[in-house]
Amino acid sequence: MYKIKVNEHIDLDVETGKTGSAINGKAANAVISKIDATNYHIIENYRSYNAEVVSFNKEEKTAVIKVNGNTYELKAKDQFDALLDQLGLSNLNANKISDIKAPMPGLVLKVLVNEGDEVKKGDNLFVLEAMKMENIIKAPADATVKSIKVKPTDKVEKGQLIILFK
Secondary structure, eight states, X not given: OEEEEETTTXXXXXXXXXXXXXXXXXXXXXXXXXXXXXXXXXXETTEEEEEEXXXXXXTTTEEEEEETTEEEEEEEEOHHHHHHHHTTXXXXXXXOOOEEEOSSSEEEEEEOOOTTOEXXXXXXXEEEEETTEEEEXXXXXXXXXXXXXXXXXXXXXXXXXXXXXO
16 A cells, blocks of 8 residues: 655555555556656556656655656655654654765865755755766755855865755
């Protein structure tokens, strides 16, 4: 059983089993044909749908799909996620970060955030050149930038403090 939230306001209960699938208790009898790595053709109740998987994150159980040109954001929870929610343990895996340190020695080329900026997990923070390669350092979790300890053209050593978060 999966609980799927579509665009933050539609809730679906999806069950899959040996006898088929059901959405909100109603049997789902769709024929799904894979066209390529991200595109599918679906026929359900004599209606045709073209679906594209725009993005998929298995660890976070999220996806963005386009169906006949309309975009949908999906967030899934399985029975284990529901149990963690019931026990009040669902936020234990949320990353709490207080700083970012240089992962390697190098030269700071660009700082892409400012003090006070709110960043989301995966947002670009700064560009570090190391061994003639540009490395974009990303935020490991949602946070607010408290202070930035470097500026472009600064040389940094591995482990040197770069950004502090609130």
